[in-house]
Amino acid sequence: MSSTHSRSVTVERPGEHRLTSGPVPEPGPGEVRVRVAAAGICMSDREVYDGHRDPAYVRYPVVPGHEWSGVVDALGTGVDPALLGRRTVAEGFRSCGRCERCRSGETSLCTAGYDETGFTRPGAFADHVVVPAGLLHPLADDADLRAAALLEPAAVVAAAVRAGAPEPGEHIAVVGAGTLGLLAVQLLSAMSPGELTVIDPRDERAGQALAFGASEARTPKEATEVRGRYDLVVETAGAPSTAADACLLARRGGRVVLTGMFAPGATGIDPVHLSLSQLTVRSVFGAPSAAWSYAVRAFTAGLLDPAALITHEFPLERFADAVALVGGGGPGTGKVLLRP
Incomplete structure (x- = not known):
């Protein structure tokens, strides 16, 4: 040219x-x-x-x-x-x-x-x-x-991680193993979680998640066995039921961060469960400057x-x-x- x-x-x-x-x-x-x-x-x-x-x-x-x-x-x-x-x-x-x-x-x-x-x-x-x-x-x-x-989606994930405020030793779940989910696994595994579970129906994505630092992978059906277990749940799929599912996975008093882009008609979050469980729910759309800086630093350091x-x-x-x-x-x- x-x-x-x-x-x-x-x-x-x-x-x-x-x-x-x-x-x-x-x-x-x-x-x-x-x-x-x-x-x-x-x-x-x-x-x-x-x-x-x-x-x-x-x-x-x-x-x-x-x-x-x-x-x-x-x-x-x-x-x-x-x-x-x-x-x-x-x-x-x-x-x-x-x-x-x-x-x-x-x-x-x-x-x-x-x-x-x-x-x-x-x-x-x-x-x-x-x-x-x-x-x-x-x-x-x-x-x-x-x-x-890929640092733009990494910045979105960085915004989610910052919002979720993970601490070492916590039980953490990532819902979805697409680009956002797998980048989230990489960033979250650097926080030394006690457990890092990835939930996705696709076998090949589950394998990638394990290679990137997840401690276990479950299908959505298998995930029903661990509802109420996680300190932090990062939702990345944007599928019709995953916002509601993410809230069910969190323990009482836990945190949920929604990063998937949902279409109209997605399953709503049960307000009774939300109030009785005292959950903190955050959403992420795009990324502020601080999240971009976070992602670039992680990339430069080899964490991503x-x-x-x-x-x-x-x-x-x-x-x-x-x-x-x-x-x-x-x-x-x-x-x-x-x-x-």
Whole structure:
């Protein structure tokens, strides 16, 4: 590809996309341009393509891509020159930095309105992406950029772990062994839990969870035998019953963190059980800056190995093949990447 042109995958409307080529985007004041190394495809990207995402959280036409890594190759005015050439990832939420929630550090709860790279702004299913320099989280000079593309879901998991406040020796369960669940196992196993149980119906995912540090794996049916056992339950599946199931797994006075994205009609949490069990229930949508820093530190320290989750890689030209695998792939389908 010519250095004067940049390609991108544009979803014009649900079910319709095209690969376009145009001038390389130029960063404005306070912005950087990043040459994309790898971009992950997740279920929310599939929802954008299929037209199933809440209309308040997407603007068509859009270049998707909110999970990505790359190298800074151009700077706007007012940006630190030391960032040029740095390997990096970046937060997706375009928070205002001025509202009360932002000033409290809760940037994913910005009251200025939803605005996120890959959903309302051009994302990284492209050769280049332009983002505010203040959203960057620079990586080590030898960072594996292929693996770093998964630091966005890792940041979501980091937000869940921070919310759950695990302590050494606790009994912990993770519901779901997809990308979020397996990353959660890696982070939680570093906390020296007394027990770390993963609950998923898929045998191959259970095997991965054990390899990543879980002490046991159970199917959802087998999990009914350990209801009321866990100090902390981290739900990552977003399946119709998993929010309610997670609350049943927690002990009285336990904590539950919901990170899965639920569809309307999901089974509700029983308020009688909730009040009698005195549970603390938190939810996570996206990740604030502190969670991004946490995930990057864990990655740099070797506590996270996202590369082990990657099973498929495609060029931009094969976006249709790549997105078809997400949510519709066989048991051997893990994380799918686009590699511009």
